[in-house]
Amino acid sequence: MDFSISEEDRILRQSVRDFVENDANSVWKQIEETDELPDDLVAGARDLGLLGLSIPAEYGGLDLPISQKALVHEMLGRGPWGLASYISVHTGIGCVGIVRFGSDRQKAHYLPKMATGEWLGSFALTEPGSGSDARDMKTRADRDGDAYVLNGHKTFITNAPKAHHFFTFARTGDAVSAFLVDADTPGVAIGQVFDTLGHRGSYISEVVFENARIPAEALVGEEGKGFDYAKRCLSEGRTTLAARCVGAAQKALELALDYGSQRETFGKPLVEHQALAFRLAQMSARTEAARLAVYRSAWLLERGEPAIRESSTAKLLAAEGAWQTADDAMQIFGGNGYIRNEYMIDRIWRDLRVARVYDGSSEVQQIVIAGRLRKGDIETQL
Ligand SMILES: Cc1cc2nc3c(=O)[nH]c(=O)nc-3n(C[C@H](O)[C@H](O)[C@H](O)COP(=O)(O)OP(=O)(O)OC[C@H]3O[C@@H](n4cnc5c(N)ncnc54)[C@H](O)[C@@H]3O)c2cc1C
Structure with missing residues (x-):
């Protein structure tokens, strides 16, 4: 190895x-x-x-x-x-x-x-009535001659207010198809722009399609295959988002170690109190375990393996572990951790919370893993 x-x-x-x-x-x-x-x-x-x-x-x-x-x-x-x-x-x-x-x-x-960054991309799947269960989307694309007419409502779309186009999904009959829709198409509008708890500087909004007429060549791939395409885009993203969580957890650990080495209580630095030393050790162990799961998932994907259970495992371990680590770091910062925009740990804590929700929530990852287990995929054969 x-x-x-x-x-x-x-x-x-x-x-x-x-x-x-x-x-x-x-x-x-x-x-x-x-x-x-x-x-x-x-x-x-x-x-x-x-x-x-x-x-x-x-x-x-x-x-x-x-x-x-x-x-x-x-x-x-x-x-x-x-x-x-x-x-x-x-x-x-x-x-x-x-x-x-x-x-x-x-x-x-x-x-x-x-x-070159001249055109900013986005991915518009989620709707007000369908997030985890994205297949239940209501947006429709009806064929009309050499065009499709889009009607529907997407929400929580990162980059949307500044995006040049949306990689989006709509029902064509019973199945779902993928489309590339330019933001300046008549009938396409940005709805509410959200004020989020973390991810400051990120632009997240609704996207509304109202009789938006797009050319037939805006269809991506084959009609009816859109949901498969969405799943394949998201599965690679699981591993890279998990990697982002590992980086945030590592930063939280470093900040806590630094703060805990300088701050003294009862005559010695925080890090020398055994309860907090053990907490730091757990933060480090959790982060290392998640990092290994992420690297292995990436390694499997690169070799063309589907790595469905492994990428969901990496996302689950990394998102839950990083959240616990950021919260442990907040505890080490004491009252200072709760002050906005002073010690950075508050920013990491706010940013990380949503990693347990988006790109497949922790519950969705567990549904995926349990489904793979039932199919006999219970151990990775290297
Ligand atoms: C900051 C941010 C950025 C985002 N960016 C994008 C983007 O760029 N593009 C995009 O398309 N979407 C984006 N989203 C949407 C995100 O993917 C969804 O919020 C996510 O899929 C969860 O959907 P939901 O919010 O509708 O929650 P719901 O599906 O309503 O779920 C609510 C809760 O119930 C749990 N749950 C649901 N079903 C089950 C079940 N069967 N068993 C157990 N628990 C269950 C979920 O895990 C969750 O905890 C973004 C969201 C946020 C907050």
Whole structure:
């Protein structure tokens, strides 16, 4: 068993870590207060190639394998999640569907401008009445000559208020199909823009389709296959989101260790009280376990394995573990942890909470894992 990573991977990880620590974490308070990502921060991400992670080189992207994307997302997780989520939706669920299932025309049209960040991508699946049970969507696309007419309502769509287009899903008859819909199409509107607890600087809103007429070539792949495409986009995203949780947990651990080494109670630093030393040890052990699950899931996916149980396991362990670790860190910070925008731990705690809910909630991951167990997939055969 070889746990080493290549020199190329090490350099990639370090360059993203430097960007996050020097450029993003230095402006985290500004992002929290303004709820905007500074233009030069987004430009820095673009210059590093972070907006083209999943895009093939012929269209101007880096086309990273999933193991390298996991390393990138782990480092992004150390910084403000508004930035991480902007990048992750644009290059992940908002992009891989075009790369995998799009026509040559769609790829040539959308990918080069997505790689440079000129066009921001998004993924519009959730509706007010269907989140975990996304198959129950109500949005319809009715064929009318050489067009489809879209009617429906999507919600909680990351990047939507600034997106150039939506990778979206609608019923065509009984089945679901995928479409690329440009934001400036008549009949397409941004509804409520949400004020979220964390992810400051991220833009999340409703998207409303009202008799929006889109050309037939806006259909992605085959009619009726949309739900399969959605699941395949989301399954890769599970591993990279899990990696982001590991990065956030690691940052929370480091902040708690640093604070606990300086703050003294009863005549000695917090970290020397056994109860808190054990807490830190648990935070570290949990984070290491999740990291290994993430790396193995990425390794399996890269070898073409479906890794359904393993990617859900990584997401479940990483999201639940990181949340517990951030909360443990808050406890070590005492009253200071509860002060907004002073010690960063409050930001990590707010950002992380939603990882247990989106991209398949922890309950949904358990439904997936239990389903695989019932099918006899009970142990990974390497
Ligand atoms: C910040 C943020 C960003 C988002 N970005 C996007 C995006 O870009 N694109 C997009 O399409 N969506 C996005 N979403 C939506 C997100 O994916 C959904 O919120 C998520 O799928 C859960 O759906 P829901 O909110 O409707 O909860 P519900 O489906 O109503 O579930 C509510 C609770 O019940 C639990 N539950 C549901 N069914 C079961 C069951 N059978 N057994 C046990 N427990 C169950 C769930 O786990 C959850 O805890 C985003 C959400 C947020 C908050």
